[in-house]
Amino acid sequence: MMITASALLRIDEERAVKAVAEYLHHLCARHSARGVLAGLSGGVDSAVLVALATRSLGESSVHAMYLYDWDSERGQGSNAGQVAHWLGIELETESIEPGRREGGIYTSWGMRITRLSPFINRFMYRLYHLMAGETPFVSSLRAGGGKVGDRRPRGSVLRFVNRYAEELFYARHRYRREVLESKARARNWLLLGGANRSEWEVGWFVKDGVDDLPYQPLIGLYKTQVRQLARYLGVPGEIRQQAPSPDMMRGISDEYALGMSYSKIDIGLDYLAGGLSKGVVRAAGVTEEGLRRVREMKELSRWKRRRISEPFPVDGGRSGGLRIGE
DSSP states (O other): OOOHHHHOOOHHHHHHHHHHHHHHHHHHHHOOOOOEEOOOSHHHHHHHHHHHHHHHHHHGGGGEEEETTTSOOOOOOHHHHHHHHHOOOEEEEOOOHHHHHHTTTTGGGHHHHHHHHHHHHHHHHHHHHHHHSSSHHHHHHHTTOTTSSSSSSSSHHHHHHHHIIIIIHHHHHHHHHHHHHHHHHHTTEEEEEOOOHHHHTTTTTTTSSSOOSSSTTTTSSSSHHHHHHHHHHOOOOHHHSSSOOOOTTTTTTHHHTTTSOHHHHHHHHHHTOOSOOHHHHHHHHHOOOHHHHHHHHHHHHHOOOOOOOOSSOOOSSSSSHHHHHH
């Protein structure tokens, strides 16, 4: 029987919840904040973040916004509403289309193509992967980090991929951050981000975007561990079971874009950090090629990660003190 990531990376839920609560209380006191604000996307990470904040600070101190446009994944808005109703907090919803339309983002040919069909989006993504020998995501990491001289693809292709990603993905996430920051400043709320350790370490976030905020309570937890907390906290099953989506192009989930499952990415990252042994990694079904790809994403995305001057609010790594049996 294959060993699973959830068994290998399991944490003490009660201690993790307590650590996040202490962190949030400390943050609010330090900044004299009247409460906290988070973007509620309808996915599991933001659901866990808002659930932890509500447990820690109370319903009246937690505020959530769902920011959407025509290209947002269907059902995400109802998921966000379901989470807010479950927690008993108010949810503000706002379309980002008027603000982004002024910048001409919806008139580009790339945006028009991606609006046609999820099947076309997946076909285009797969075709690029086959032709270039790597995912468009990895190519965007090369382009952003100035790695044009690397083995593949050619520099002109890298620049094209980066421009295409800017049109379809980056600008929208940065604009979401602007909207949230403006709302937080006006109400004296502290803005929280929902990025996890897996996304952070492979660069699966937009630099200066909504998942690149100064305060990220979940930043020390692998995706596998966030899912564990979701079960512990009682996050509705529909949210826990849905495929994570970057809200980039319809039909493109996180794992489709990354080219690997989060469970294998998490095991690979923990191994690279000096945690799991090579034997355990092999028993979990992560191959040498899988480790190479995780290492590649981590190294190519180094330019995205800002320096973190403080310890993780809650650390799911080998030395974090939360792992079961350690």
